[in-house]
Amino acid sequence: MLLALHIADPLPAGQYSELGADSCLPCHAAGMPLDATPIFMTRHASRLDPAAPFSDKQCETCHGPGRDHVYAQQRGEPGLPPVVFGVDSPNPPAEQNQVCLGCHQTHGRLGWDGSAHQASDLPCAACHQVHVERDPVLDHEAQQQVCFDCHSQKRADVLKPSSHPLRFGSMTCSDCHDPHNGEHDFLLQQPTVNETCYTCHAEKQGPYLWEHAPAAEDCSLCHRPHGSNHAPLLTRRAPLLCQQCHAAAGHPSLALSSEAVEDSARNRFLLGRACLNCHSQVHGSNHPSGTTLHR
């Protein structure tokens, strides 16, 4: 699972405290304003796992050599440990992240460098919390709130009448996105939009006897993955959806109306499901005579 690539010691030089965590706890214990103790309920605090920070320098594996901080605070003087995490930290994100990546440069995070989140200078701690029993971003429902803090348009999208079942946590952002991995466009889990969709909608992959070109090319030509006012997740309603690419002329393209138009252009089948009343196999057809996606 864990492949530690200790390329270089990510921590600044300095002196460690004498007693490890016991040097820190007098001031960071339960009930205090800067309580650090919930970390003891997490995997980072395991002393059995040789790769975990608590098998090494404990708190200072992450926060760096802390003796100066301890002494300063004991004397009532200002002073922080060498590494403080978070978006408001005096340490630049790259410096903070080097600490985490020292142990976590594996799986998707091999693609962290150059990803949209790395390029925007996000610290790991913009999304992750390590001083809580369960990091919210690892929970399906709570994760979305973390993402919405910065991607507020997506909060509005998933509340639209047609959406993926994200609202109650039966799905979440990381089903489609890997926030660490910039190898694929839009931080997608799979190399393309379609391959991402096929992981759950395998039947749409075909192979079809009669393909519909846009479906094989890119599902998002017709669907909005995050939510839409037009069910099911459509960019717009038929017939307009279809007429972006197909000419209206010479074919039923208007519902019955009082306008003076050629008879062949009006058709009651254009009410309701519009083109889909006749062309029902919009993703492709396996019927021997399904060339026009009727069956």
Ligand code: HEC
């Ligand atoms: C004598 C009390 C004392 C001891 C011992 C102590 N700290 Fe602190 N620590 C503080 C105080 C007070 C602050 C707040 C300082 C400030 O905001 O200027 C602080 C701040 C911090 C912060 C920054 C919090 C933030 O995000 O604003 C970290 C991280 C930290 N301490 C870690 C440690 C570690 C690790 C140790 C042990 C090596 C340790 N502390 C030992 C009193 C102490």
Ligand code: HEC
């Ligand atoms: C000294 C090595 C080390 C450092 C430094 C470290 N971790 Fe970990 N981390 C581990 C180990 C070991 C585990 C548990 C085994 C695993 O998940 O692979 C773990 C697990 C995790 C998990 C999964 C937790 C879970 O409950 O499944 C997250 C998230 C995480 N670390 C984030 C971070 C972040 C963010 C940082 C930097 C602030 C960081 N880690 C620093 C070693 C480290």
Ligand code: HEC
């Ligand atoms: C934009 C938000 C975000 C940022 C920034 C972020 N992560 Fe994550 N991280 C997540 C989410 C979401 C998951 C859960 C993924 C899942 O369930 O597949 C996760 C899972 C993890 C895990 C546990 C699961 C695993 O894949 O092993 C580790 C470890 C981890 N992240 C480390 C890091 C490190 C190190 C950084 C900084 C280089 C970082 N993360 C930056 C959102 C983020």
Ligand code: HEC
């Ligand atoms: C795996 C790396 C890691 C270890 C080990 C670790 N911390 Fe932290 N610490 C962080 C990160 C990341 C934050 C930023 C806030 C968060 O993620 O919860 C933080 C935040 C803090 C804060 C500020 C808390 C606040 O409420 O703002 C203090 C104080 C602190 N740590 C002290 C400690 C002490 C004391 C220990 C040992 C008992 C320790 N840390 C062990 C990574 C670590």
Ligand code: HEC
């Ligand atoms: C602290 C703010 C912040 C958080 C939290 C955050 N993001 Fe981002 N995200 C950004 C920024 C900044 C960008 C780059 C600019 C942009 O595209 O808006 C970005 C870009 C993206 C992109 C587009 C990538 C591209 O190539 O265009 C995706 C997808 C994304 N984030 C998903 C997520 C997910 C999923 C989460 C929650 C796990 C999340 N983000 C949490 C700030 C954040």
Ligand code: HEC
């Ligand atoms: C069903 C798969 C799926 C889910 C779930 C999903 N996304 Fe996306 N997301 C995509 C695809 C596909 C794209 C590529 C552009 C497009 O088609 O809109 C994308 C693009 C993005 C972008 C960049 C482009 C844009 O539209 O701004 C951001 C940011 C983003 N998603 C954030 C999120 C967040 C936050 C969540 C969770 C609330 C989430 N996504 C859930 C599939 C998904």
Ligand code: HEC
């Ligand atoms: C992680 C699994 C997963 C992925 C990946 C996924 N979907 Fe879905 N999709 C679902 C689930 C679950 C439903 C809801 C099914 C239901 O309600 O019966 C759904 C429903 C839909 C619906 C019908 C919505 C409705 O209102 O009936 C459409 C359209 C759709 N997905 C398109 C896509 C597209 C396009 C992609 C790729 C960008 C995608 N899906 C990726 C799981 C997924």
Ligand code: HEC
């Ligand atoms: C040319 C436009 C178009 C493209 C491209 C497209 N779809 Fe659709 N999709 C539709 C329409 C229209 C419906 C509604 C069908 C209906 O009401 O009978 C639909 C319905 C769906 C549904 C829900 C009903 C069902 O048939 O299961 C899913 C899931 C779905 N599409 C997934 C996908 C996936 C995955 C892709 C990419 C491989 C894709 N679609 C590409 C137009 C499109």
Ligand code: HEC
């Ligand atoms: C993004 C563009 C696009 C959209 C949107 C689109 N199509 Fe198509 N459609 C195509 C292309 C390209 C072909 C292949 C044309 C060819 O091979 O000459 C095609 C082929 C067809 C065919 C078969 C034609 C033939 O001669 O074999 C039918 C029927 C069809 N589309 C119906 C629809 C319907 C109904 C909709 C709306 C639900 C729709 N299309 C939406 C691009 C689109």
Ligand code: HEC
């Ligand atoms: C009343 C049923 C019906 C409706 C409604 C309908 N079509 Fe057709 N469509 C057909 C039939 C039948 C054919 C086969 C005609 C042929 O083979 O000459 C066809 C053929 C096509 C073709 C193949 C190329 C061509 O012109 O021969 C396309 C593209 C197409 N329809 C698109 C659409 C679009 C877009 C809509 C909605 C605006 C639509 N159709 C509505 C019955 C319908």
